[in-house]
Amino acid sequence: MNDPLIIAGKTYSSRLLVGTGKYKDFAETREAVDAAGAEIVTVAIRRTNIGQHPGEQSLLDVLPPSRYTLLPNTAGCYTAEDAVRTLRLARELLDGHPLVKLEVLGDPSNLYPNMPETLKAAETLVKEGFDVMVYCSDDPIQAKRLEEIGCVAVMPLASIIGSGMGILNPWNLRLIIDNAKVPVLVDAGVGTASDAAIAMELGCDAVLMNSAIAHARQPVLMASAMKHAVLAGREAYLAGRMPRKLYSAESSSPTSGMIAPARGG
Amino acid sequence: MTTVLVNGEPTELATSLTVRQLLERLELQGRRVAIEHNGDILPRSRYDDTRLAEGDRFEIIIAVGGG
Numbered sequence A: 001m002n003d004p005l006i007i008a009g010k011t012y013s014s015r016l017l018v019g020t021g022k023y024k025d026f027a028e029t030r031e032a033v034d035a036a037g038a039e040i041v042t043v044a045i046r047r048t049n050i051g052q053h054p055g056e057q058s059l060l061d062v063l064p065p066s067r068y069t070l071l072p073n074t075a076g077c078y079t080a081e082d083a084v085r086t087l088r089l090a091r092e093l094l095d096g097h098p099l100v101k102l103e104v105l106g107d108p109s110n111l112y113p114n115m116p117e118t119l120k121a122a123e124t125l126v127k128e129g130f131d132v133m134v135y136c137s138d139d140p141i142q143a144k145r146l147e148e149i150g151c152v153a154v155m156p157l158a159s160i161i162g163s164g165m166g167i168l169n170p171w172n173l174r175l176i177i178d179n180a181k182v183p184v185l186v187d188a189g190v191g192t193a194s195d196a197a198i199a200m201e202l203g204c205d206a207v208l209m210n211s212a213i214a215h216a217r218q219p220v221l222m223a224s225a226m227k228h229a230v231l232a233g234r235e236a237y238l239a240g241r242m243p244r245k246l247y248s249a250e251s252s253s254p255t256s257g258m259i260a261p262a263r264g265g
Numbered sequence B: 001m002t003t004v005l006v007n008g009e010p011t012e013l014a015t016s017l018t019v020r021q022l023l024e025r026l027e028l029q030g031r032r033v034a035i036e037h038n039g040d041i042l043p044r045s046r047y048d049d050t051r052l053a054e055g056d057r058f059e060i061i062i063a064v065g066g067g
Helices: A026-036 A080-092 A114-127 A139-147 A170-181 A193-202 A219-238 B019-025
Strands: A006-008 A010-012 A016-019 A040-047 A069-072 A099-102 A105-107 A131-136 A152-158 A185-187 A206-209 B002-006 B009-013 B034-037 B040-042 B059-064
Touching: A016 A219, A026 A219, A040 A080, A069 A080, A069 A099, A080 A099, A080 B034, A080 B040, A080 B059, A099 A185, A099 B009, A114 A139, A114 B002, A139 A170, A152 A170, A152 A185, A152 B034, A170 A193, A170 A206, A170 B019, A185 A219, A193 A206, A193 A219, B019 B059
Parallel strands: A016 A040, A016 A206, A040 A069, A099 A131, A131 A152, A185 A206, B002 B059
Antiparallel strands: A006 A010, A040 B059, B002 B009, B034 B040, B034 B059
């Protein structure tokens, strides 16, 4: 089925985006990314450890930008200024590549997004020519505002980052999806495969996850499960589910042509 | 000699050093990094003609695993 995901004019065949944090080593990271079939992978931007382990393999050796679309994020930033600064460095690091994930957090205890700072950072980044995929609260007004600013995708949380609590407010997600002209991705909160399928059945264009795979007992197997869940959810969305009919029992088998009921005596 | 801040650490280096030589001293040559110099992005094309000055602040970053 030819059903590409288009972000900032670029076409992707996978609707599962994955993070690269929390894996036991780079080999497992790469294996999980490949089992997920992900084309877009998020990375964080951090200071180098000066003087430590020179010659050590780096993440970009394992996930070369020639093969994967790297999505640098601003995880850990609590102000628009820090987020913008981080992504300017990321663009330099990745030779001018403009696609980025903006997230500005508001509270270290729950990693909930700070929307005023997120909006401020988004405005600056869009002006500077970045293609901004933006992590946001599941508030349809904020999501619309981010789209109006010029973000190329809006990425509401399904539940709090790293919680694995699943899709807690499907109605809000539906409001965002129904109002959006840019791709909507669920980012954060997915815990297991059915959560990813539900997000896609709601009409999300894609799902972004990290902990659900990296914190599974077998990350590579969970990555594969997520790949199938996203595909299944997408196909179910396109196919269109049957209407829910409480108290209107209707058998799938013919009701005529029944053999004669046995009569006793 | 001069003192510059590299990723927040005071570091003693010769003033005549270029940024490219700084990367060699730090054993980061050939690594994919990006550099911020006194708050501004320093493009790779400027590594050879930018020399260290007293009190310079450098941030040298890489990509790491993240979600």
